[in-house]
Amino acid sequence: MNSIRKITEYIVYVGASDRRLALFENVYPIERGVSYNSYVVLDEQTVLLDTADHSVSREFLANVESALSGRPLDWLIVNHMEPDHCAVIAEIVLRYPGVRIVGNAKTMQMMKQFYTFDVDSHAHIVKDGDTLSTGRHAFAFVFAPMVHWPEVMVTFDTTEGVLFSADAFGTFGALSGNLWADELDFEGEWLDDARRYYINIVGKYGVQVMNTLSKAASLPIRMVLPLHGPLWRENIGWFISKYQTWASYVPEEKGLLIVYSSIYGNTADAMAVLAGACAEKGIRNIHMHDASKTDVSVLVSECFRYSTIVFASPTYNAEIFPKMEMLLLELKAHAFQNRDAAIVENGTWAISSGRKMSEMLGSMKDIRIIAPTLTIKSSLKEDQMPLVEEMAEALAKSVNG
Ligand SMILES: Cc1cc2nc3c(=O)[nH]c(=O)nc-3n(C[C@H](O)[C@H](O)[C@H](O)COP(=O)(O)O)c2cc1C
Ligand SMILES: [Fe+2]
Ligand SMILES: [Fe+2]
CATH class of the missing domain: 3.60.15.10 (Ribonuclease Z/Hydroxyacylglutathione hydrolase-like)
Structure with a gap:
């Protein structure tokens, strides 16, 4: 046959x-x-x-x-x-x-x-x-x-x-x-x-x-x-x-991608708050992924797809959480470039994931960090909402122009 x-x-x-x-x-x-x-x-x-x-x-x-x-x-x-x-x-x-x-x-x-x-x-x-x-x-x-x-x-x-x-x-x-x-x-x-x-x-x-x-x-x-x-x-x-x-490394769509790592859920909870704030600011094309759940090949592809990306990670043994680090390494390996980005870090005693993520993103071409790094000390607090709003505002400007 x-x-x-x-x-x-x-x-x-x-x-x-x-x-x-x-x-x-x-x-x-x-x-x-x-x-x-x-x-x-x-x-x-x-x-x-x-x-x-x-x-x-x-x-x-x-x-x-x-x-x-x-x-x-x-x-x-x-x-x-x-x-x-x-x-x-x-x-x-x-x-x-x-x-x-x-x-x-x-x-x-x-x-x-x-x-x-x-x-x-x-x-x-x-x-x-x-x-x-x-x-x-x-x-x-x-x-x-x-x-x-x-x-x-x-x-x-x-x-x-x-x-x-x-x-x-x-x-x-x-x-x-x-x-x-x-x-x-x-x-x-x-x-x-x-x-x-x-x-x-x-x-x-x-x-x-x-x-x-x-x-x-x-x-x-x-x-x-x-x-x-x-x-x-x-x-x-x-x-x-x-x-x-x-x-040509131009975004395929104006849209927001939020990729986070989270061991116990605090970073994930904070990203749910940020996503809600972004929706309130008028962003309609919002996509969220847990980097431990979604395969890195999908994440790399989604990063190439959208204009604006939030990278959020706890500090893990003084490093970026491995699944997020893997994503950043893969993005670098694929010549990822020309996007707006924001960084969220978390930690309980010596927080360093934000600085490390920012160094990795800084080694890529034309990655524009459009808001101050949001630092979470174990869990997001009510008094940090202005910082969340500020980040959401910058993200909305990036996506909606
Ligand atoms: C194995 C392990 C290693 C960690 N290493 C660090 C560290 O080096 N520095 C730090 O500030 N926090 C460290 N943490 C704490 C987490 O970053 C912190 O509890 C954070 O709030 C976790 O966020 P999550 O609830 O989103 O997982 C570590 C946690 C675990 C489980
Ligand atoms: Fe082939
Ligand atoms: Fe081939």
Whole structure:
């Protein structure tokens, strides 16, 4: 059996989804699963664009076999050498010994690191802008370094106007029959995972993503076929504009995010008071998370989403509470920048979490601290309400202008 699907007259979807994996890259929770997309082009010569993850290799290999229906595989284009897409290359070479593998010099170097088969005897090395004709189709290779790894390239099928975009425009979430974004409630059900995928996987490389977007802007793109998640043939401009927002580190929405850590609930209680004060000041888009409960990948994604963020943490063994410290480290690692922020600290004997949070935020670019740090000594007191009001006022100004 196979689960192949027709994309165009010549292009066949041969990818597969995994709903069993708990953590993508062994770190990002994927409750909705993930798909490993792969494509066969049936031209005068046959082409496979990327392979798949080990976990779906059986379905993937059956799909490739079925798509080729007895024909040999002439070309394997490797846009990305990360194992979630390259894991089945050696098996493909065993099954189709005549296959020529298209990649750049870095691709081949990585392939030799991951594999022991004779890469050189299969290698067809391309440079940025090179093209390959397979009969009716001409494929152009556009290098996209660091749009996730240094060897990444995207492949443009100039004949059909199809961009094989590698990890770019990918999304967490398994596919359930409907392959196209326009067949799904993408904005309602997928956008959060698309944002979380982008921010956590490539969020650090905004500059490189913008470079790739500007290279792609000159291409007459009809379809975008990424390596993960739904495929695009409608509203492509809308999704590209999301990428432009994320890659340029501008907030996607005016809104307030309150992220707190709390061991015994006092900091949490104080944040409920602050959130209420913010609502009284007219803020409508308020979101709260306990950093011990919400996964850090969601928190990082939400921080990229909103304009204004409150970070609140107790002092814990003279440090920031670990879950909050982890969030701040992750934000720094993802080049988080250009937001309004406020800090709330708590402690019972020697309070230092505020200063430490402020140092970490200060090491990021353009994080504007818009209110004095609110210091809670074990629990918030009535006489501190003016300070809470002052912070709420500053937050409302940031969100509502
Ligand atoms: C393991 C542990 C270590 C702590 N270390 C410090 C500390 O170094 N300095 C301090 O002022 N308070 C420290 N505290 C106290 C908490 O920061 C303080 O009780 C705070 O009010 C807790 O807020 P919460 O109710 O939101 O958890 C520590 C508490 C715990 C449980
Ligand atoms: Fe990747
Ligand atoms: Fe990937």
